[in-house]
Structure formats: C-alpha cells, structure tokens
Amino acid sequence: MTREHLRFMLPILSLSILLVGVFYLQPRAMSYFGLNLLFNLAIPVALATIAQMMIIMVNDIDLSIGTFVSFCACVTATLVQDTPLLGYTVLALAIVGYAAIGAVIHIRGLPAIVVTLGMSFVWAGLAVLLLPSPGGSPPPWLRTLMTMKPPLVPFAIIAACVIAAVTHLFIKRSSFGVLLRGVGGNERALERSGWSIVWLKAAAYGLAGLFGVLAGMALVGLTTSADANIALRYTLLSIAGVILGGGEFTGGRVSPIGAVIGALTLTLAASFLSFLRLSSDWQIGAQGAILILVLAVRLLVSRREGAA
C-alpha cells in the first residue's frame, strides 16, 4: 500500500462511516428520495471545492470563493434570468477576472491569501449591489436540470460522479494537468524547461473561476432564489473539503475525486449532526471536530508510513 493509496482510501472511508451512521439513525434516508435530499446541496459545495482545489494545486489559497459563488448565484438569479446575453457575459468576465487575479498574484509576487481576502469584499459588494435583498429566480433550463429525476440513481449522485470523473481526467490524466500540478510541485523545474508560470497560474485561477461560476449556478438551480450571503460558508467548506479529500496545502498534491468526496462528507456531516438532534449552534463546532479527527488519523498514518 503506497502513500497514494492511503491518500485515496481515507476520504472514502470517512464518507462510508458517516453514511453508515446516517442510515443507522435514519433508515428512511436509504432510498432514492432520501439520498437525493442528503446530497443535493453537496453539488455546489463539490464544485466550489474543485475551484478551491485548482488554487491549492498551485500552492495558493483562495479566501474569496464563498463570496464569489454568492456573486455568481446573484448574477444567475437576476441578470441571466432577465437579460441572458448580459448575464452570461458577466459570468465569462468573472472567469477572466479570476485568471487575471492569478496572473497579478504571480507577477507581483503578492500573497494569494491577502489578495483573495481583499477580492472577497469586492465580490460581496458586487453581489449586494446586484441583489440587495434575497430574491431572483433561476433560468428555467437550470431549474429543470437540477431537479432532474433520472431512473435508479438520484441526480445528486450522478452529478457528483460526473464532476469527479471529468476533473480527474483533466487534472490527473491530461498532459496539461501535469503541468498545472507541476507548478505546485516545483515551480522552478517548469521555469527551467521554458514554461510560463504566469500563464499556468492564470489558467489554474481561471479554472477556479469557471468552477466557482458553475457552483453559483448549481446553487441557484437548487434553491430557486439567491441572496448576497448565500454561500459565505463555502470558503471554509471548500478548503476543508480539499484537505479532507487527501489534498495538501503545498506541493501540488491534490486529488479531484478526493475533493468531491470531501465535499460530500462535509455536507453529510451536517445532516448527520441534525439527525443526532444536535442544536445548530453546535453544528459548526462539531463539523470542525470531525475534520480534526480525520486529519489526525491521516497524520498518524503518514507518520507511520514515513517512519517505516
């Protein structure tokens, strides 16, 4: 068993344990409808986690993903619905903006944590400007997509699998994905071979922007309306999801499949805690405790591995 296998097994294991716990507490969740309900809201979280993963992959961290997803949700619920052309243009510009932020961070040697923290206020402000009070509605096609009822397997599960498969193929199997991960692993090695780190970083940020937009759209499709603060918690959830899924903050070690599983685990943890009838005041703390537990196990395993 190599380190890579462990990295892969641990998220699956934690998801399975939680799932068993949920089924034990609430056997009725073990159905088409129950599973859909449990994992529905995991789709936007998973997309946001993938977005965060793109940034962590190049050794940066994004503190603006929550407000960015909120902003995208507001755009989707208002502009895209009212004037589609303008709406989609704004979303496309947002992606370009994200790529530009990545380029600026690299060229000027700025700490990503500061720049993205600053950007989070920009996105939040834009979202409030666009939608001062909760409201709006999703474009009909999006609503249809997100409430689809495919036979046998619930939509939420299929969507999670598709997101995981597509990003895995791109990040882990394509030759461009290797370069992106290489930036996180050893930037200088790429530079020496004549690759432009600016472009690669901009590409990683642009991809993060793309997945942030998708997360915002998926969220509106599910909730049918938006709010400027709708996804604030996504920032921390996405970071936690990447780490829970076997990623590391530095060194370009990320796993897209793990990140999606991490997002599912975090969503499930919230349901698990409500099934335990834990007051919502304690839920965030309890979610944190689950996270610390999993990370502690991972640390123990990798220490032993390192000693052996």
Add this chain to the structure above:
Amino acid sequence: MPNNDTMSGTLGVPVVALGDVHKSFGPVHALSGATLTVHAGECIGLVGHNGAGKSTLVNVINGRLEPTSGDLAFAGETPGQPPKGAQRAARAGVRSVFQELSLCPNLTVAENLRIPYRTMPRWGWRALARKTVRAALDEVFPDHGITARTLVGDLPLAERQMVEIAIAFSRRDSDARLVILDEPTSSLDAAIALQLLTHIRRFCDSGGAVIFISHMLGEVFGVASRIVVMKDGRITEDRPTKGFTRATLVDAMGHVASAATRTTSRDFGAEVLRLPNGLAARRGEVVGLAGLAGHGQAEVLADFFFSRSSTWHARRKPHVAFVAGDRSRDGVLPLWSILRNLGLMTLREHSSRGMVDHAQERAIGDTWRERIKIRTDDMTNPILSLSGGNQQKVLFARALASSAPIVVMDDPMRGVDVGTKKEVYRMIRAEAEQGRTFLWYSTETDEILECDRVFVFRNGAVSAELTGDAITEENMLRASFEMQEAAE
C-alpha cells in the same frame, strides 16, 4: 519525432562555442572572458573551487543566464532570429542536471518527463512517457528497479537523482547533444556512479557531449577527455586529461596569491566543545569549517547551535550566539531600527523585570557603533538604510554584544566588501584573544586562512583536520576533493 536516428552529429563538430563571454552581477565579475568550445564526442571535466564561476559558466550555456557580453553559438542553428535563453539551448539539445533536484515530487516518474518534453503529443502521452522513461532508465542504469508509475516523492534521494539523469539523456522531441551534469554522483553509491560513468563514455562515443562537474577527482579523471579548470571567474587551464596528474590539477585550482602571514600560535584554554563528527574547539580558538559549499557545514553549525539553545525560552546568559550569512533569511529584521536589530540577542541579558532597559540598549548601541564602525548618524534609522556590509556588522555586533562564550558564524561575509572584511577579521581576533571561541564556516579561502584550526568537510563528514602551518589552500583543496578512485 524528427531526427532521432543518431544521438547527434559527427565526432569533433562543435556543439556549442563560447567566445569571450563575460557575465557580471553588478560589480561582481562572475565570469570574465570565457572562451570554450565543446565538440561532439567530448566529455569535459569542469573543476574549480567555490565561486570559481563553474555554475555561471554552465548557466550561460544552458540559457538560464544571459551573458553580459560575448558570443554564444550552438551547432545547427539557422541564421535569423533564434529563440531566447533556455528555449534556445533546449532546441540545440542542451540538457542539464542540477545539484538541487529539479523534479516535481508530486508527479510520477513518467509525468516528470512531460515537463521538459514540450511538444508532448496530446493523446496517448502517458504510454509514450512511460515507455521513454523506462527505456532511458534501462539504458543508463541497468537493473534500476524504478517503476514509471511511482511518485518521485516516494523515491529515495539516490533514485530521484537517477531519474533526473535518465530524463536528461532520454530521447524526445529534440535529442540530447550536450548534457551538463553538476555533481551528478553526490548521492549515488559507487556501483550506480560507475554505471553513470560508463553511460557517459558510451554517450560520448556515439557523438554526444558532456560537461561533467564533480568534486570526486577520481571520477573526473575516469571519464573526462579534457579538463577545464576555473578560478576566480576565469578559465585558467584547458587541456586534455592526459596532461594532468592529480597533484597538478589541485595546484591548478589554487589561488595565485597565497601565503598569508600566519599568526604565531597561541595557547588555548580548555576544550569547550567536541561533536560526534570530530569537530572540536578550545577556549579562545577560531575554528574554521572549510570545504566546498553545501557539504554539510551549515547543517553542523545549525545542529550545534540548536542543541545548545532552548526552544522554549531565551537564556539570560546564552551559551552560543549565531551570526547569519543569509542576512535576509535569518539575520535582519527588516522593519526594525539598527538599534533594535543590534540589541536583539541581549534583550534578556540587559532587561530588568521583563522590561527593556532603554538606557542600556542605547549604551550598547553607541559602544558597538564605535567599536565596529557602523556607518550611520543615528542608530534609530531603519536597518535597511545601511549597506549590506554595514548590516552584516550589525549582525556581528548583535552576537558579540552578548556574553555568549561561543560564536557560530555561517559564512557571514558573503557579499561584503574588502574593507569591512578586514575590520571584522580584526574584531574576531581581538575577541578570540579575550577567550571567546569562534566556529566559522566560510566559502572563502582567505577567511579560512585566518583560523587557528580548520576542519574540512566533504559529503557531510569531516575529511581532514588542519592546524598551524598545515592550514594551506593546497591542503584544503586536497581534502575537499575526493582523491581516491571513483569506485572505491
């Protein structure tokens, strides 16, 4: 893949030619007037002491540094606008293996080939990469036992180096014509190193060229057809290997000017430290740590320093003071004033009831400004207002102002002007006579010649202990370079 039928052109054809190439970094001439032609089929052994300009030379060839002046021409270049820098060298078939590894530890062995392989086909590239890497590894290191799917981070250091070397020799879009190997055998064991040397010979026989940098003179003699000696940024010798013996080669590497006046040996006090690796010092002694850069001297000093100081709280009377060589990394607090920077070590020593004694701080500041001649009007100016040499003086004063009986110095004179150096030497002498012990790692020979006793490091261990008249540049070079055969 285009033109991969032969490794390169005919024997004897120039692969790269440097004509009077200069490279300076500000006022420092790292390379002056280098003229060198590397022919196909040649293996050039490049030797020289620290800072002789070896890395500058190879970095000019591989395109990472743009020469300040002079010509650089590669074989097979069509006239017109050639691509710049690293791209140009890569297109001409120049590959490099650096001392610090340039692999991505988070990628697999095969994926690491993707990074230098710029025109990797989009589809089916994984199979191609695996096949290429396997073939290259099999060719250079038969029976290597490395699988292409392993993560590089999971490989031991030696195998990582093997992968990097194999990738440098691998076949891809442009073929390897000139491979630059900088200390390639530093973490390989003798048998594997021998495989590499055999492969280098084979590669050269088939028309490739190699520049081989090593501190193992046995290896250089074993593989090089021509030896180029560098000294102070110049190429001083360039002759076929047959024209050298080990003794003449070591002589050739030495400085022209030498024979500093040795101070008469003094009586030292009791031994104040002895480390398991043999490093020892007595009271009032200036002990030098010599050898080529990166052979474990800095690590020994850091380990010693941390073993004598507590992680939890600073002692009122420290046992050891540290003078950093890398100022920006572990010396200067850039936002603080000169005075604050100077008083850092003595904060506890001269504080009363947890409060900084400002009067005493100022007194120390004034004393040391006088003694070590820090050139400033006002000690409350920011530290960055000083020149590099004066910043370094502040760091010296910081350590010397404490009552620590042992001062550890990690190559502290890097980038310091001669005048400052002389002042600091004098200071060190005076302090040593008062009974302070100095551990001094330096990459500069003149500084080592100032020491009372010298330990030469090679591959992380002490390879020689020199005292008194035995402290000569020749002896140091002899101990820094491996004199035995490559495969001992």
